Structures are given as structure tokens and as C-alpha cells.
Amino acid sequence: MDDCLFCKIIKGEIPSAKVYEDDKVYAFRDINPQAKVHVLVVPKAHFSDLCDITAKDTGLTGYLFKKCADIAASEGLTNGFRIISNCGADACQSVKHFHVHVLGGEQLSDKMG
Ligand code: 5GP
Ligand code: ZN
Numbered sequence: 001m002d003d004c005l006f007c008k009i010i011k012g013e014i015p016s017a018k019v020y021e022d023d024k025v026y027a028f029r030d031i032n033p034q035a036k037v038h039v040l041v042v043p044k045a046h047f048s049d050l051c052d053i054t055a056k057d058t059g060l061t062g063y064l065f066k067k068c069a070d071i072a073a074s075e076g077l078t079n080g081f082r083i084i085s086n087c088g089a090d091a092c093q094s095v096k097h098f099h100v101h102v103l104g105g106e107q108l109s110d111k112m113g
Contacts, residue, residue, distance in 0.1 A: 001046045006097035010044050020074070024060060025067050027102075035082075036105030037075050041068050047098040049087045068102050077104035084112075 001007045008014045009028065016028035019039050030038040043060055047053050053061055065083075072081045081104030086093040 001097070004046055004097050005095050006040075006042050006099060007046055010042065020067065020071055022067075025064050027067070027071055030101070034101075035103040035108060037077060037081070037103065039071055039075065039102040040099045041071060041102060042097060042099040048096045049093060049098050050085055051087060052098065064100065068100055072102055072104060075102075075104070077102075080104060080108075082108050082112075 005014065009016045010026045018026070018028050020027040020041075023044070025041060025043055027039050027041045030040050041064060043064055045057075045060070047057070068083050081102055084101040084103065085099065086101075
């Protein structure tokens with residue numbers, strides 16, 4: 001997707017603070033962190049949101065969630081962490097490339113909404 005911000009970040013056309021990369025996923029620090037640790041984990045393939053993912057892609061999404069746990073461990077989030085994926089307007093999704101937020105490093109709010 002030529003006009004997608006996260007596709008540009010994945011390709012290195014826009015700089016980012018990389019946390020992890022392999023052939024399937026890319027992880028980088030959120031530019032406006034909502035917790036002491038705030039990492040975005042994205043598939044390298046473009047999906048606009050969770051609803052854009054089909055049954056044939058579930059292997060990739062399972063892999064991505066496992067990587068979220070690995071990244072949380074490598075970030076030292078031994079006391080817990082939260083993962084969030086905003087999907088659509090009511091959830092205030094602002095970047096239309098499926099991504100998972102990994103938040104932690106401090107006590108998080110008990111409110112999720
Ligand atoms: P959403 O609101 O779509 O769930 O999350 C998009 C996230 O992308 C936001 O937390 C926002 O701070 C982050 N973001 C937006 N633009 C950039 C950018 O250019 N670089 C980085 N690292 N994060 C960004
Ligand atoms: Zn994209």
C-alpha cells in the first residue's frame with residue numbers, strides 16, 4: 001500500500017525505533033507512548049484492520065500474537081502487560097494497517113474503554 005504510514009515505516013521510508021523484525025512482522029516504539037513501554041507490532045503484509053484478515057491468514061496472526069508475548073518478555077514486562085488492537089471508527093483506529101499495541105512497564109488503568 002503506497003499511501004500507508006506503517007507500510008512506509010516497514011520499508012524504512014519513514015524512520016522508526018525498531019524493537020524487533022523478521023520476515024513476517026515488524027515492531028517499533030509508538031511515537032506517542034501511552035505507557036512507559038508502548039510497542040506497536042505489525043504484520044509486514046498490509047491488512048487494514050482485524051476484519052481484513054481472512055481464515056487463510058490466521059497462521060500469521062497467531063504468529064504475531066506469540067511475537068507480542070516474546071517482545072513483552074524482551075522488554076522486561078515480567079509483571080504483566082496489555083495488548084490492544086483498535087478496529088474501526090468507534091475504537092478510534094487512526095492508522096489503517098492492522099497493528100497490536102503492547103503496553104506495560106507500569107501499573108495500567110483498570111479501565112479499557
Ligand atoms: P491506532 O490509533 O490506530 O490504534 O494506533 C496508531 C498508533 O500509531 C498511535 O498510538 C500513534 O501514536 C502511532 N503513530 C502514528 N504515527 C506514527 C509514526 O509516524 N511513528 C510511530 N512510531 N508511531 C506512530
Ligand atoms: Zn500498510
